Amino acid sequence: MTVVQATDHRVVVLDKLTYAGHRESLEGLPEDRVELVVGDICDPDVVDDVVGRSDAIVHYAAESHNDNSLAGPMPFVQTNVVGAAVLLEAARRHGTRFHHVSTDEVYGDLEIDDPEKFTEFTPYQPSSPYSASKAASDHLVRAWGRSFGLEITVSNCSNNYGPYQHVEKFIPRQITNLLDGGVAKLYGDGKNVRDWIHTEDHSSAVLRILESGKLGETYLIGANGEKNNREVIELILELMGRDPSDFVHVKDRPGHDLRYAIDAHKIREELGWEPKYTDFVDGLSATIEWYRSNEDWWRPQKAETEAKYEKAGQ
Secondary structure, X not given: OHHHHHOOOOEEEEEOOOOOOOHHHHOOOOOOOEEEEEOOOOOHHXXXXXXXXXXXEEEOOOOOOHHHHXXXXXXXXXXXXXXXXXXXXXXXHHOOEEEEEEEHHHHOOOOOOOOOOEOOOOOOOOOOHHHHHHHHHHHHHHHHHHHHOOOEEEEEEOEEEOOOOOOOOHHHHHHHHHHOOOOEEEEOOOOOEEEEEEHHHHHHHHHHHHHHOOOOOEEEEOOOOEEEHHHHHHHHHXXXXXOOOOEEEEOOOXXXXXXXXXXXXXXXXXXXXXXXXXXXXXXXXXXXXXXXXXXXXXXXXXXXXXXXXXXXXX
């Protein structure tokens, strides 16, 4: 909740509190400035009430884990496509500013040695049900902007890491495995490259777009954090005092995108945004310490998550 700590904004959080949502994530935030509404973004009545008393919508809500989308695509279509449409219609009724948070995965993937990076003009080529559902929601937002004059902006961000991330995600899964005395697990050969950004930097970029972005525009958010998965696992092991080779290879993800890379010149040059966590090692060290110090937050999720991965051979 960087936006609450760094500004005077009042925030209403609309969250369904599914398996990945936790009330505890809001603990310590000022109660007079943060309100939690438990509800579904696909429920027009709930959405209309929240939107009707808000100046702006920041649409973070999404089913976002690729492995889950491969096991069951329909919840991704429902939340990411239908939910986005419900939010857009409420924003249209109330004339509410709308910022849509999306992913770089809508662009497909790049070759390892490709000198180009994703830009705001890269054609969409989603590879998974997750990225396809996000691509669909991006198109809906732009259509509501053009057809109905809705005040919209869109951002596509690279892979996030940091505190409060569910243990099914790549980095917290490795950290919590090691904290449990287990082993780090690497998909396939580990050559897949991701462009990592700390979650606080993502939040600060979204706030900058919300407050200063040009209406109708798309901004790519990244922090020049390209690392392949093997490099990330080796670094986690090293930072946690383990042998960097102490990991096992597991079954690769079907259709696993090879490389993501973000060109964030536009948001830097036009809006003056810069990331705080420019050193991946520092950001990763802080993330490890957060999980080490907050076992009560992630422990209830761990056994069920690992059982699901074990069933999938991962």
